[in-house]
Amino acid sequence: MxxxxxxxxxxxxxxxxxxxxxxxxxxxxxxxxxxxxxxxxxxxxxxxxxxxxxxxxxxxxxxxxxPRNPSLLRDGCTAYTTYATAFLSGEADAVRAARLQGRAKEYGQRLLRLRGFYTRAESAPMPEYEAALARFGGRDVPDLYAVGSAWLGWIVSCPESMEAMAELPRALAVMERALALDERYADGGAHLVFGTYFSLQPVGAGQDLPRSRRHFERAMELGGAEDLMPRVLFAEFYARAANDPELFAGTLQGVLDSKVSDTPRLRLMNAVARDRAARLLQQKDEIF
The missing domain is CATH 1.20.58 (Methane Monooxygenase Hydroxylase; Chain G, domain 1)
Structure with a gap:
């Protein structure tokens, strides 16, 4: 195939x-x-x-x-992000993940630069940048979500890079605009992004576990019982940050015990979710 x-x-x-x-x-x-x-x-x-x-x-x-085809740029951005996220999550793959996430980010930024108003504000102070993002409307949500996912994925894959961290406020602003326009897009995917983000921040320097949990719970609600990946990410990031081994193990075991009949569009990611859940359960004693 x-x-x-x-x-x-x-x-x-x-x-x-x-x-x-x-x-x-x-x-x-x-x-x-x-x-x-x-x-x-x-x-x-x-x-x-x-x-x-x-x-x-x-x-x-x-x-x-x-090179200026918006559909190809969006799909290239999404394809690289999806591949790196699904298959390059281990420490051994860190360098390759950063490289592929960088390609996704490049395509995404080229996609947004097709709008002249965005290009003019890209390097402007944050108030001007956010004003430019406010000009994007509902039909732009697929582009904003793809770019935000790719950009944040690249930042996460480059934890030692000051350049990457300096771009975090703008990447978050892109995803915040997508969330504000349509929280249901991609089955609440923007909620997953923010649930993960607020759980990963250091204690006292941005971590907000109640806010993280609200985003994860909303993502699970929008994704429905058939979408397993939100539950895996909830355990992997929120339960770990909350130091709750029972929630961690119970959530992941629930994924493995799930008897949902995968809808076609969820087959791959549900299979990845089950594999990831099994691997995380095996690492429970190391994590906690």
Missing amino acids: LSRFCSLLGVVALAVGTSGCGIMNRMAADSVQSMLGSLLEQPDPQLVHDGAPACLLVIDSLIRRD
Whole structure:
């Protein structure tokens, strides 16, 4: 399945490069979206882990040929973020994760720079930057969410970088705008971001566990019983920060015991969630 999609995208990339035709550009964007949808429907994380990098390279090629295509930039941003988040969470993968999250961030920022008002305010003081973000509306939520996720993912993957930390207020402002416009987008994904963020901050320097828990609980409510990843992240970040081993173990065991029938769009991430839950449970004694 993955190889067929990558082959199709390769053909489309050649067509875009030789024709320059607008309809071919739309075919490329549509093919990328179809491929990403297929990846999310795969129940085998290892298959996606092994096959997705080739597809990422094809997306790079398509963007190189059509560098101002908003759909391709958004999908490239999302694809790199999803791959790095799902498969490069271990310490051994830290350098590679930072590199791929950096590519996601690059595509995301190029996407927002397609709006002249954003480009003019990108390096302005925060009040001007936030005023520019206020000009984004409901139809821009997919772009804001993709960019915020990628940008924050890059920052988290570069914990020793002062440059990355300096960009945190702007990245948070992007995600805050997405949340304000539509908290339900991506099944409450922005709530997951902020739940994680407020649990990861140092005690006395930004950590807010009650606020973290409210965001996680809202994300679990919006995602519904079939979406397992919010529960895993709640245990991994909130329960750990709250030093609550019983909540940690009970939540993760609930994920492993869940008998939900995965809807197609959740197959991959639910499989990843179960794998992550099992791994975290094995590490419980080390964590606490």
